[in-house]
Amino acid sequence: MSKVVGIDLGTTNSLVAYVKDGAPVVIRDRSGDALVPSVVSAAEDGTIYVGREAQRRLLTDAARTVYSVKRFMGKGLDDVSGEASLLPFRVGGDAGGVVRIGLGAREFTPPEVSAFILRDLKHRAEAFFAEQGEIDNEVDRAVITVPAYFNDAQRTATRDAGRIAGLDVMRIINEPTAASLAYGLDKRHTGLIAVYDLGGGTFDISILRVEDGVFQVLSTGGDTHLGGDDIDLLLMHKVLAEVGWAQSAERVQEIRKAAIQAKWDLSDREETRLNGMRFTRADFETLIRPIVDRTLEPCRQALKDAGLDASQIDEVVLVGGSTRIPLVRRLVGELFGRTPHSELNPDEVVALGAAVQADILSTGNRDMLLLDVTPLSLGIETMGGVMSKIIMRNSTIPATGSEVFTTAADNQTAVDIHVLQGERELVTDNRSLARFRLRGIPPMPAGLARVQVQFQIDANGILSVTARELRTDIEQTIEVKPSYGLTDDEVERMLLDSFEHAEADFAARLLIEERNEAESVIQATEKTMRSPEFAVIAMKDLAPGEQQHIEAALEELKAVIGKDDRDVIHEKTHALNEATKHLAEVAMNRSVQAALSGRNVNDV
């Protein structure tokens, strides 16, 4: 039978997982890497690169490379015009319509870009299952996660991306809820859980009650535009203010890479260097404090919505790469008055949970059940530009609501309806989801027709609308024109297009894998050579000329990694591996000895 997987389609990285013998497992590539960077690059010859390879191309061909596309899902051009300045790729589209991302001569909608990532994950999983000797290794169904705070348009865009990638999207589930499933805080447990999820581009907080294996979300809150990317931007601004703002797109990407490295360094070190200058954790925390503070208010609001006090929460779970930042852990711990859980890898936990849900859906396993909520109120525009709410936020989904409309003029046969999502009073402050026209109302005097419009939010958090004229009991046909989405026809066409381009040449894939392998060896080598103890090792343990030999091998591999010759990359990777064997042993021994004796590595 074909395979079912869970996919975490992240802002920064994406992963795929499945359930093996009852336990969820992340699928890794041959070099053991689970993360596929959510980066897509369209080369001049039309080849599409995804993941590490596309990430590398950010430094060489930035204008044809897109990252953090999740931020553009379900958005219109007017939503994102403010943030396009530091992005290397073109952001365009028609006013009032869906965003289009220009890579070279080609234009893609965000769901198409995401579909490239999904297809890569699908292939990765299929290759894995084939290696496992599965007879039917096709992956055709998936559960895909989204931030809990995603609105209808963003969820629909994610589902469209799945369809364009040739996947049957069995369910869209919320990332924090998925994480709680992965933590297996299931039926042995009865308690209240807060899941704090700070990822690359989005922030979510969900409060759940777990009892009898039912994971019931009580409230949720967040910000779909707040995450590690914002921290990177702050650091980039700091550097650009020092070096001058007029830089090439590739140089900006180098600065971004250095900023991210500094951010990572400061998660387990007290200081690092950024732009050649000393940069301490205290500096970093002062700089990012406003961003972390912005996550605390939604936490308080979610507690209030759940009718709970922070002290009543039994467990706090951390999700998302940005929760590795010590300041985040500290402030979350203070807010809830307890040390948060972080046993599971915060990058992997969402994909694991998605795999659990995929397993539940495909096998009918009833041990656990997720009951999620809709994060935003749903309503319609009424007289005077005011939003009238029909389904309140934090309602358990699936949920329904209905409203009866009538006509304002004699013999009026159609009524225009504007569907909105949000908490604000005025239409203009909320999200426009769709406009549609109710047609076919039988001609009668004004005010006599009674059209009941039923809004249904399904278990994916996605809306559908039906209408019925109550006097005649005629069901109306509704054409919903999504404000910031694709029509079914567009999705269909993109799916067909993708088949034409799908045979992304097998040789190209093998080349990419070879490059990934090379990249991980380079990274490991550079990490060791950057570490503070390297100077001591070089002096005490390395043979004369050994360091130069390693550096030469490193440079040689770097020189060929961007070339298209797979064999040469393989050869140079092997050479670097050999050259660093001794160094790796020495470094390993030192850290083991240091751990055994409890001393600082430098003193050994």
Add this chain to the structure above:
Amino acid sequence: MASQTSAQPLQVCRDCGGGAPVDAHFCPQCTKILTISRHGDYFRFLGLPRKLHISASDLDQRFRGLSRQFHPDYFVNATPAERRASLERSSYLNDAYRTLKQPITRVEYLLRLEGLAAGSPEEASKQVPADLLEEVFALNEELDEIRDLRASGTPADQLKTRLETARVPIEEKRASHEAQLDELFAKWDALLDSDAPDAERRRVLESLRDRVLERNYINNLLAGIEREMSL
């Protein structure tokens, strides 16, 4: 019990054509999930009498139990008709749970069921309930004065203290209303248990409706003070 004196209406299974009690979720003949009937109500759906005092933990447990029976997660591979029935039944369950969970939405729902809808909040705010005339008069006078003071530049913290003071009697009214509502809840439940005559039940329902209207009115007043304080 009163709600069971009338004959139990039937629903028809769309799959096998068999009949089923209106509060059944699955067809007793073919075991398929039933398309939701238009005749049920939230209490029946959850297997509860129409009482106003509901144990929160009992309600939670029923909710979880029923969710486990017909959540769409368990019908992914079923026929389109069953999937639709599961979606509709789950939506209805969620609406029922949400409505019955809070005492106020619960009593408003009961009043609607019994044909004594309390009216929309907008309607409720039009007419001052007799019981509140005195307080409303005093409050409006105070609010007018505060607005004048604000216009003439009196510092906000001074106005805040006055608003706090003005809120006290209204809060007290609300508290006494809560207590009255609670008593009426108990009275209604006792009438149901003793199978009391319709006229007697009607009287309690009417009192409940009046208290709910007043309560909505009081809440509007408090919201008005809140708005004034946020200026």
